[in-house]
Amino acid sequence: MGSSVYLSQIQSMRNRLPELREERGLSQQELAERVEVTRQTINAVERERYNPSLELAFDLADEFDCHVEDIFLYDAD
Amino acid sequence: MMVTERIDRLMQRYRGESYGRLLVGIYLSAAVVWMAATALGYPREGFLAFVAIFVLGLVADFVVRRSSVTVYDERYYELEKRASSTAFNIFGGGGFIVFITLIAAEFAGVYEMGERVETLFLAWAAFVLTWGVAYTYHKYRA
Known part of the structure; x- marks a missing residue:
């Protein structure tokens, strides 16, 4: 049951991270270093296989100089 | 420059995931060495090698965690x-x-x-x- 709840949470979140990162000409590794996580974590977020913590979401928003909701989109349907 | 800063600069040459793989390799090799030594009839030596390699892994883990390279997030x-x-x-x-x-x-x-x-x-x-x-x-x- 726990994993199905987790999966449904993952499936309801969308993000514009690849688009924003590429607009700024950053590699996954460079972005990872800037927000102090691993490259695999950035990759997992971009592929919508991992929902970041609020702290990381805010760090990413700070890095792209935008609001969290400009990166992450919640799709309840 | 302090020793810790030198070590940190040296570590920044490689990505965090490389250190992650290295640590997994150290811990796994400890188990493999123990099993192999036991199978060859050297259980005591195998156990000692396991402890030595495992401690090496713990030290490496400690160093990696204290560096600016992100391995665990x-x-x-x-x-x-x-x-x-x-x-x-x-x-x-x-x-x-x-x-x-x-x-x-x-x-x-x-x-x-x-x-x-x-x-x-x-x-x-x-x-x-x-x-x-x-x-x-x-x-x-x-």
């Missing part, structure tokens, strides 16, 4: 939680089914629990109890 801890949950479900849930079945069979008089199975049952009960205590602790601490 929030996703690692999330995966760790999920792995722990899966392991608990397998051993906790699996054990429940197995031992309840055995106890029922014993009451029905078709099975008698041996000393080894009884020890396993007590170990399982202690494991589940430990989980319960840890859960209660975190529930009231949070």
